[in-house]
Amino acid sequence: MITRMIAASLLCVTVAGSAAPAPRETWLRSWASSQQIPEPNNALPDADLRDATLRQVVRVSAGGSQIRVMLSNAFGTEPLRIDAAHVALAAGGASSKIDLASDRALTFDGAAEVTIPAGASYLSDPVRLPVRGLASVAITLHLPDAPARQTSHPGSRATSYVVHGNKVADVELTGAKTVEHWYQIAGVEIMAATDGRAIVTLGDSITDGNGSTTNGNDRWPDRLADRLQASPATRNVTVLNHGIGGGRLLLDGLGPNALARFDRDVLGQTGVRYLIVLEGVNDLGTFTRDAPQTPEAHAALVRRIIGAYRQIVQRGRAARIKVIGGTILPYGGNDYYHPDAQNEADRQAINAWIRAPGNFDAVVDFDAVMRDPANPMRMRADVDKGDHLHPSVAGHRAMGDAVPLALFK
Structure with a gap:
């Protein structure tokens, strides 16, 4: 009887020890840019940012299974409302096109919109979107009203696209104005290994x-x-x-x-x-x-x-x-x-x-x-x-x- 009990215990230890531990993951910032007040020649006219969809393309470093986006109102003087936001894989090239199958709506504390206090930044909720290392990601925002003061990274060396109306889910922003600056975005995080x-x-x-x-x-x-x-x-x-x-x-x-x-x-x-x-x-x-x-x-x-x-x-x-x-x-x-x-x-x-x-x-x-x-x-x-x-x-x-x-x- 004792022999059988010892054998059973050893079997349990062997089975438990043979199971591979589940991989541990953590959030890691994979793209970022420094925020500043844009100079007058690098700021967008307020009229361009009223009822405006803004699509911006960034390249992440490492990939992961989930993604979340940091929006910024770091230099804003009043709260900034964004009433719709999407993230998707960019279709490639100097284009506003996205890979439609990868398009995900972003939420903030479970809601589709967010109001970011003046001087603050705000992380979106995570969305499941497998992203490869060095992938180009499109972040699309709809702003009902122009920021009281823009928060920007003028030296984007990347093309951004602006069009009127809520077009966050559109595959391509037809007729969009193009600028080589980033606005109101500060970071992209991915779920990575520990x-x-x-x-x-x-x-x-x-x-x-x-x-x-x-x-x-x-x-x-x-x-x-x-x-x-x-x-x-x-x-x-x-x-x-x-x-x-x-x-x-x-x-x-x-x-x-x-x-x-x-x-x-x-x-x-x-x-x-x-x-x-x-x-x-x-x-x-x-x-x-x-x-x-x-x-x-x-x-x-x-x-x-x-x-x-x-x-x-x-x-x-x-x-x-x-x-x-x-x-x-x-x-x-x-x-x-x-x-x-x-x-x-x-x-x-x-x-x-x-x-x-x-x-x-x-x-x-x-x-x-x-x-x-x-x-x-x-x-x-x-x-x-x-x-x-x-x-x-x-x-x-x-x-x-x-x-x-x-x-x-």
């Missing part, structure tokens, strides 16, 4: 994609995402592009300064475990753009930029984020900033600090990849957009290839 993790690339117009192609998804963070998706070991790692054109560390530019947006753009991103910082060229360039400065002022600027880096590293580490420093690219010959020998000395001093062991958790030496060996103050001609400040498409590729994937394994 080892999913996100990289935030915090930067200026170089990270935002100046020099890349519209709808080409060929910015340097895009190239990094391509490489991560090509390797099974890093397929659950996403890249969140938080570059802002004209962005600076110390002062506001076209958007908020890096320290001011750190909580929202870095700490607020679901699943972030890594941060690559490539900021500072606009701080250096604007410093002497209009008039020369004293040697003492140059030394103070270098100290303040390094101080901002220290703040970013400390705050990132406190959140258990690996903080990776990117060296500042050369910009000699640029007609807008017209840097001289002292500007170059400032850049070299800052890059030396970035490279010094212990200041960052790791370093990507973009300067070494992009500089002209014969004239280190300038970018190589084959990776220069032509303005001696921004990389070309080939330059973006070189920068994306320079990031070691071993940092994320």
